[in-house]
Amino acid sequence: MDDVLFDVPEASCEHAVIARFRLGGDGFGESDQRSRVFDAERALQAAVCAAGVGEVDGNEFGGGEVVIFAYGPAADALYRVMEPGLRALPFRPAHVVLRYGEPADGVMSERIDL
Numbered sequence: 001m002d003d004v005l006f007d008v009p010e011a012s013c014e015h016a017v018i019a020r021f022r023l024g025g026d027g028f029g030e031s032d033q034r035s036r037v038f039d040a041e042r043a044l045q046a047a048v049c050a051a052g053v054g055e056v057d058g059n060e061f062g063g064g065e066v067v068i069f070a071y072g073p074a075a076d077a078l079y080r081v082m083e084p085g086l087r088a089l090p091f092r093p094a095h096v097v098l099r100y101g102e103p104a105d106g107v108m109s110e111r112i113d114l
Helices: 031-051 075-088
Strands: 015-022 055-062 065-072 094-099 109-113
Touching: 015 075, 031 055, 031 065, 031 075, 065 075, 075 094
Parallel strands: none
Antiparallel strands: 015 065, 015 094, 055 065, 094 109
């Protein structure tokens, strides 16, 4: 007999794709830049949702850059779906970090320059 009250599956590990783009100026970028990011983010969310590989969780503007966050069970699969849309954004320099696991010291990650 088990001492477990409920048969709850272990939570799956959450991987991340974190894309960082340099924008004009030192603040939140120009209005047209923000608009392009919002359009791209909606397209990325639709593609990620359709592929069933995770979710695009939002963005963060400031300091002359934008960061787009996405999470799912497999960073590589998530990035494969997102890559065309991320590369289509014209803002450079830009890079993506694939994080293979929960945020913690020593978690494996990979940087990809766009």
